[in-house]
Amino acid sequence: MFEYELHQIRSADLIREAQNHRLVREALRLRRDARKAAAGEPQAEGQSTSHSNRPRRPRFARAA
Template identity: 55%
Template sequence: MFDYELHQLRSADLRRRAAHERLVRAVLRGGRAGRRPAGPETPEAESHTEHPRRHRFTRAA
């Protein structure tokens, strides 16, 4: 029975931590969105280089 209670406590703790991390990410995302002007035509939305964007992985044959 003791092991089951430890499992329940650990599970509840992990759920709390995950909820907190989701909340932090949402707040940070909202803060970034608030600083950015709306619209794709803003200079910040454009790339700072003239090079085309490369894909992370190579194409499969």
């Protein structure tokens, strides 16, 4: 029974840690977006973080 309780405590601790990590990532993303908006940069909603409008090169060379 003692091991089960330790498992429950550890599980709850990991869940809290993951939630905190997600919260920090979201806060950093919001700060970055606010900084970009203040600088007048257009926001890319749903777009990749590509720096150009060129199509991506294939990742692997084509087979002969």
